[in-house]
Amino acid sequence: MRLSTFGPLSRRGLLGLVAGGSAAMALSACGGSGETADNSHGGTTYNGPKVDLDFWNGFTGGDGPVMLKLVKRFNSEHDNIKVKMTTYKWETYNEKVPAAVKSGKAPEVGIMHIDELATAAARGVILPLDDVADALHLAKKDFAAPVWDAGVYQKKRYGIPLDMHPLGMYYNKKVLDSAGLDADKPPSNADDYADALHALKKHKIKGMWMTPFPFTGSQTFQSLLWQFNGDILTSDNTRPDFAGDGGVKALTWMVDVVKDGYSPKNIGQDADAVAFQNDKTAFNWNGIWNINTFAGVKGLDWGVAPLPQIGDRKAAWSNSHNFVLLKQLSPDTNKQAASKVFVNWISRKSVEWAKSGQIPARTSVRESKAFAALKEQSILATQIKDLHFAPSLAGIGDVMPYIETAVNEAVLLKKKPSDALSDAAGKAAKVLKENREKYG
Structure with missing residues (x-):
């Protein structure tokens, strides 16, 4: 069984659980000096000065190279955003995340397993994402219903789902x-x-x-x-x-x-x-x-x-990997805007991520010809309406x-x-x- 900062879970958590967060997009605009981003495009484009984003995850298996390839592609298509991906073993990762938040050194972007969201939210490690979902024009209709609903804790959204496994x-x-x-x-x-x-x-x-x-x-x-x-x-x-x-x-x-x-x-x-x-x-x-x-x-x-x-x-x-926002001691509005672009871009390109052994959470990707070509993933995707996730309760891992x-x-x-x-x-x-x- 893996060691978890947020509470013990099954061994699958060791293989697939990640924690982390993108920038504090849901916070009011405080911090971040100088030129700021134009948010008129609803988070789909970033027109501000060049920013560096840290992206932490625990993809140490065969999924790691797949995500790294996506990150490199994103960087090649965005001259003013550079994402650095850092990967840890899960037990190490889950120890580092809360410590990084407390010390003010948290990464801007990360992933968390859906059954960790409530606990992390209750501990003040991650932030609500309702504003982010609104800015990206994301709604329940854009995702598989069970995984979208599972990302809510105490009537607030804390995760943008990337996949289902x-x-x-x-x-x-x-x-x-x-x-x-x-x-x-x-x-x-x-x-x-x-x-x-x-x-x-x-x-x-x-x-x-x-x-x-x-x-x-x-x-x-x-x-x-x-x-x-x-x-x-x-x-x-x-x-x-x-x-x-x-x-x-x-x-x-x-x-x-x-x-x-x-x-x-x-x-x-x-x-x-x-x-x-x-x-x-x-x-x-x-x-x-x-x-x-x-x-x-x-x-x-x-x-x-x-x-x-x-x-x-x-x-x-x-279970499901979700994008989350880590709490920032000094929020940067430019990084906030750039993080939205990164989250949205990866979500839209998640058919590539599916090749690592996942079902895209995003409906448009799941219904694409590219995903249909993934025979085994498509077969398991027929279960979507019948999938169940752990209760959204702080401490469920206990x-x-x-x-x-x-x-x-x-x-x-x-x-x-x-x-x-x-x-x-x-x-x-x-x-x-x-x-x-x-x-x-």
Whole structure:
């Protein structure tokens, strides 16, 4: 699990979570001397004096070179704006961001995972973006609705979404063929999925390796929780809801996959993905970021599909990178204006970013021919209306480890699903109460 300044999250946070911010555009015009930018173009162009912008992120994997290429292209097209991109490992990054804000050395532009926005906002690390969205003429219609709505905390917007990275179902065509299953028609509902697992078991194949670890285990549980009409918290975000009927059904399904012999017991971290790559299992519920990983495995014959509907409705876990504004001790109006241009430009060019294993949040980009050419990303994009994000609540990261522990204990057959979830909910309720006192 990654170390986070804003609270512990799942291992995916280590791979994909970033924090940071662009200039303090939402502040009143104070600071910044001399010539100022002409803002008459609504933030789409910058006509002021040359400025240097710092852009921090944690894209240390294969996504890093993709973003750096975009930054270099932006610089080549804007003579009066120079963006310097600095990348840190996530655990280091999340320690540096609040310290940089406090010391007055925060970068102008950055990215933050959507489930960190509320906590960072409550701690005064980032600023509201409603004025920025207005200046760029950005509205809900311009983005996928779930990710746009998830960027609001206490009726204020704190993120401009760049992408979505949901969970999907990867399927190994070679393994399905060996069990006499149609490798071009992966199961899409509970009955078909159960039939496929049963057929694979007859051929002595463990069809789905059920991980007990936070990375995909917790994301699988959350997806099923929403499919069974449950939620992480109650609608007012004051009490845990994951231990209710929906949560018990979700975790029981996961445990039954192990008990019924469709999955090995006690598998290690990432063993599910490794088994998939080595033709040892047919299905792997994993994130969109694995598209490029599996594409790079020589001889692997695979496909990807939306998560099958196991519960009462379609649903899938997702997260999202968002542009944010870091609080500046001395706001510079020129940098504020230039930062708007950079954010807007990257958002419009996000089809290139999608190649790193993402779904563009911006509708116009997602509906382009260039994105349609990205076969696997386009397939997972069909889930957009069914995507769910963590609650917009300050300190939500403090709650998630208890869910992860419950999943771990149940999948390892150490506790009954209902007991594991009940114990976790009791501890989470105390944390929620403490956080209400801490954040208000």
